[in-house]
Structure formats: structure tokens, C-alpha cells
Amino acid sequence: MKPSMLCQEWLTSLSKPDGILQEIQKQSRDSIQKVGLPSKNDEDWRVTNFKRLQKILEIPIAKGKKIDLKPELNILKSTKNKVWQFTLSPELQEFSKMELPNGVELINEKELQIYLGNNIELFKCKEEWSTLINECSAGQVLGLKVTGKDLPTLEVLIPAESNCFNATRLLLVLEEEAKVEVVQVFLGSNFSAQSHLIEIELAERSNFQHTIIALGGGEASLSAQTIIKQEKLSNYSLNFLQSGWLWSRLEPRIVQINGEAETNIKGLQIARKNEQVSTHSFVRFNGPDGKLNQLNKALADDSGHSIFYGSIQVPKIAQQTQANQLSRNLLLSKRARIDAKPQLEIIADDVSCTHGATVSELQEEELFYLKSRGIDSNRANSLLLNGFYQEIISAFPMNWKRWLFSSDLFEVKNKE
Template sequence: MTAVSDMSVHRETFNRLKSKFPGSRQDWVQDLRRDNLDRFESMGYPTTRLEAWKKLNLRPITQGSFELATSSGNPSKSLPANLVRHTVCFVDGHFSPDLSDIANLPQGIRVRTLSTALEQSDTDSLPSFFGQAATDEKHAFLALNGALFTDGAIVEIDDAVAEPVSLRFIQTDGADPRVTYTRVLVRVAPQAQVDLIEEFVGEGKNLTNHVTEVVVGENAGLRHLRFQDESQSGFHLGVLGYVLERNARLESFAVSLGAALSRVDGHVSLQGEGAEANLQGLYTLRGDQVCDHHTLLHHRVPHTHSQQLYKGILAHSARAIFNGQVTIDKDAQKTTADQQNPNLLLSDQALVNTNPQLEIYADDVQCRHGATVGQMDEDSLFYLRSRGIPKDQAVRLLMQAFAAEVVEAIPNESVRDQISERVRERFFSSV
């Protein structure tokens, strides 16, 4: 097995499997893959010399050995149950019909696997799905995903969808570490509404490289939960792009529990007047975990609004990086934007690097941002202990209260309860 630090391994993988990749008979797909691979090779892996990556050591990934998963393993029976009834499942980067409910989805939503859609004769509309929302041409891992994706989903919503739908991505624990490249393309039609979940679970020292592109149409609404609950020894790279049209509404929830090292880049383009984006995130880290969230909210037109709240709880020698940027173009007058990043440290060895940024070119806006990094509130802890609550239990109660602002905002009660329980099991009960 070749280390991924050898740049030639990706070209070799592409040449070996290009006839088996989805869309291999479509010229535009092959061109898309080649262009992305060429761009990746011209950039190479990100290093700490790049501003956007200077706080993150990627050597556990770039010097690791990961074989592209060309088939699905057997998921562990100990994995948590599906969050919702309507679930479309992918195992090791490939669609699993046995674990999916793709034929009985609620009215108003259509889900096709990317592999199936790209093999159909009529693919004229598909090129416009790629690269419309995830547009960073300098992002090496986005380019690598565009070259080597093996499967994923095309999700089209044309009405109000009554029940939440989940896309579940499972990594299995094989003999050797593996890497998966998956991609999800979402279109929410004008006036449509949907609750969409992406869940990442699994075992082993595997690497996930996942891209999600979303376009929310005029007067449409999307509530999107991204739940990362993979192995504590795994690795996760994610790119998430949203485009919001006129009066579109986005509520995005990101909960990160798993992975030894994870990096997620989220970009929201508010390009229609009246568009609103509300981003909330929670990362709970322990041991030597490292988590890096980069967000960019780009206000391009007047009368757009954004709120952002990312909260972190870190124990032991865990490390978090948060880089949140709000950009307001010259013509984006009457914009409001708020960005906050509070963090709670449970150990003197835990570390947070937080960098909220405002880049404003308009003069009639209302904006604020802030970040805090602090220890457990001693007064609150003393109050609970004075009521006879043991110290360990009091600490957990305060942690749960800190996280509740994000968790309690998750809209579906059943999903919210399951997320809360898994946060408690994976984190609160172990620190």
C-alpha cells in the first residue's frame, strides 16, 4: 500500500479505475475528473505555509496509507440505529440498497444515487449540479473529490416534504485503512421545504472525503443537519457549499463528535435579496482529537441576514480551530450579520485557536462578532455542589447546559433526542 504523500498514487488510482468510475461513458464526466485531478496535482497537499491551513497539521492524513474503497464491507451491528425512518445509506462510499429506503420516500423529494444518474443516457442537466455551490478552486481536497468520487446522491426537492430524510455514510473496519470519496448534490425548488440529514458513522482508521453542494431556490427553506460521529481513530475532510436565492432560508446544524482529525469548510453565498442563513455548530473533543471548522458567509446583495453560533467543549489535550469569516460586498447594503464562537475548556492542556473575521465593503450594515475561551464557571459549579450534587455530576450538568443552546435548536424532536443521547454517551460520560 502506497502512502498518500506520494502524489502519484492518485494518478495511478485514477488510471486504474477510470473505466469503473460512475459516468465513465460520459465525456463530460471524464473531463470533469481529469480537470480536477490536474488541479489537485498542480496544488499539492495544503501545508501550514497556506493561511487557511496554517493551524492544522495534516501529516496524519498526507503521510498515511489509504486504499480507495472499491467495494462495501459489512457494517458493525453495534452501530447506532438510523436517526429517521427515511434513510438512504452508503457503505464505504457505495450505495447500499439493503440498508436504504429509497423507494418509499415522502412526497416532494426525489433521491437518485450519483452512480445511477451518471450512467443514464440523459445527463444533460447534471453538469450544472457540479461546482455551483462548492466553488473554491484552490481547495486541494475538493479537487481530489471531484476526480475520484465513487458515489453519492442527487437530491431534488420540489414541494414541502412532511418528514425528514437522511443520507447515512458508513465506514467499515477492514484489514487496511481505506478512503472514500462521496458527493451529494441538492436542489431545493422555489417554495419547497425540507429537513435533510447527513450522518457519518463507522469504525477503523479510515478517511472520509465528502462534498455537499446545495442550491436553495426562491422562497424555499432548508433545515440541514450534518452529524459527524465517526471512529475516534478515523479522519474526516468535508466541504459544504450553499447558494441561497431570493428570500431563501437556511438553517444549518453541524455536530462533530468523532474522528482523530477533522476539517470541514462551509461556504454560504447569499445571492438573492431577503436570503437568510442561520448556522449553528457544536464540537465536543477529548483525548488528542483535532477539529477544524472554517466558515465563510458571503453577502452579495442587499437585505440579506446571517447568524452563526459555533460552540466547543474540549477535554484532555484536544485541540479546536475555528475560522469564521463574514464578507459583505459593496452593494450588499442593509445587511445584518452576527457571529459568535464560545468555547469551554475542561483541561489546561486543551487548546482553541479562534479567529472570527468581518470583511465589510458596505457602509449601511449591522454586524458583530465575538469569541470566548474559558474554563468551567466556578460560581455555577459551587452553587450545584452546595446543593449536594457531586462534582463529576455537576460538571456534566454544566457541560450539557453549555451544549444545549445548539442541540435544542435541532428541529425534529426525535432526532434532537437521539443526538443529545449520543453526545452524552460519546463525550459527557467519558470526561
């Protein structure tokens, strides 16, 4: 089917614009008809598997029924060790009845209108496909304001309804000096597709530890748009893991609105079997003295395809910026593919910016060393792989491994 037809059919299958996002839904549905699906001519989408992208639009929209999580996932609830857990799904929920920990407030509808879309506007990414599909389909938005410092970890589970298209949207606002750790867990299911949009505003001196654990499984797809606005002296750290998706695309967009903030991004993406996993990050410094440390690690095995695009923009105003980006890629099979494209655009002259990228397989010498110590090939492979992961996952919160119920993350096939 032609992409334009596909878009049309998808739009008709959506429910009528309603609720707080009514206006946004109307606008974006108009836009998507004009913009259509991305194509090979869009530099940011050039290496995407378009068949899989189109497939997403063929998946029926989730009815919003309650998703039953496997009971083992809720272990933490009973232990009560400073974790506040919440499940976000397309099902219409009454957020006002939610029990929130001290220091977190629900943003009411009136206030939501002030915040919603600000970050999208800032990045001019309203017509980006990842934004559009979410705005077209998300029926509600959960807005939380963090005012306190000493908070439990907020754990937001975002499971997918099997064989359905699930759209969810979040808005987080951190007040001055607030501090919070948020863990978002995306769980794909069979042929599900997920579209997620999160806007985060960080006021001065606030601190946000963000972890995204995205685990597909089956033939699931994910498109996650993360847009962050940082005020001066704020600190934002993003650690993420993407694995097991037939098709996934994570788009962290971060802007340091007045500079002087710190951003850390550590990502790990794993593409095995026939998966296509991609990260497209955009970091912009709109003021002086900003800092960025970015490390992206990727692994492609079997017929997997890993994509990393990392754009850093340093305009004239952003003097004294320090930005470092490193992309390290492991290519473990002949049929696997890796695409990496760092992108640095610099106008300010008094800055120090570096970026680097490497692609290789596991180092022969290291393997040889381990084997010479009597460690068998399989074990040696897995040790090295573990070491490769460790730099990223060591920053994950404790207990994160309980989500890996079906993942073979650490397994290495014998490459001999």
C-alpha cells in the same frame, strides 16, 4: 514520504476515471498534482496537523463493498414515523431503483451536468484541498430535487468502510417554496477516512433544515465540504455536531446570491483525547438585506485541539446586512488547545455586523453555586456542560441521540 510523492501514489491508487464524474475526475487529478498538499503557509491551514492530513492519503481506497450497519441504527425504519432513510457509500449504487418519497425526484444524468460544480465555481473553491480530494476520488453523485413541502425527514447515513478511504458526493436542489429537513450522519470506523462534498441550491422562498451529525470513533478522519447557494427569501439552517475524530474538518460555505435570505448556523465541536476537530465557515452576502446568525461552540479536553475559522464577507452591494457571529470555547485541560479566528470583511456601510469570541473553562462561580446546593463536583460539571451543549443540540431533530451509541459526549472527568 514527501507530500508530492504521496499525492502521486494516492492518485495512482485511484481507479480510472469513469462514469458521470469522469471529466471532473480527470481535471481535478491534474489540478491536485499542481496544487499539492496544503502547507503551513496557507492561512486557512496554518494550525492543521499535517501529519494526520497526509495519513489520509495513505489509507487504501474503499473497494465499494456493502457496509453493514449495526442493526440498532435502523430502529427508525420500522417505526415509519415520517423518516426516509438512505445509506450513501462509495459502493456504486443504482439510484434509479431507489424508492423516493413524494415531492422528491432523482435528478437524471443530463440535468446533473447543469447543476454539478455551479456552487464550487461560485466560491472559486475548485482548487481547495477539501474539494480536490473529493473530486479526484468520488465515483458517483446522488442528485435529488425537492419539489414538495410536506415531506418526511430525509436521513442520509454516510458510514465509512473500516480502514478505507471513502468518498461520497451529494447534490440537492430545492425548488421554489420547497421545504425539507435533511439529516446527514457521518459514522467513522477504525482507521477510516471520509471525504464528502455536498452542493445545495435553494430557490426563492425555499426552506432547508440541515443537520450534520459527525461521529468519529477510533482513529477516523473526515473532510466535509458543504457549499450552499441561497436565492432571495430562502432560509437555510445548519446545525452540526462534530465529535470523536482523530482529524476532522467541516467547511460550510454559504452564499446569499441576491441577498434577502436568512442563514442560521449552530455548531458544536468536541475535541477530546488527541483529536483535532475544526470548522472553517465562509459566508458571503452578494445582495442587500441578508441575515446571518452564527453560533459556534467548541470544547477541548485532554490533548484535544479545536479550531474555528469563521469568515464573513459583506461587499458593497450587501447593504442592510445583519450578521452576527459568536464563537464560544471551553478549554478544560492544560494540554488542550483552542484556536479561534473570526474574520469580518466589510465594505458596505449600512450594515450591522458583530462578532464575538470567548475562551475559558467552566465558571468557578457556577460550579460553586451548584456544589453549595449539594450537587457533587462531577454532577455539577456535567450539568454545566450539558447546558453549554443544549443551546446547539436543542435544534437537532428528535431521536438524534440514538447515534451516540459509543460516545461519551456528556461525561466529564473529575477536574478537582
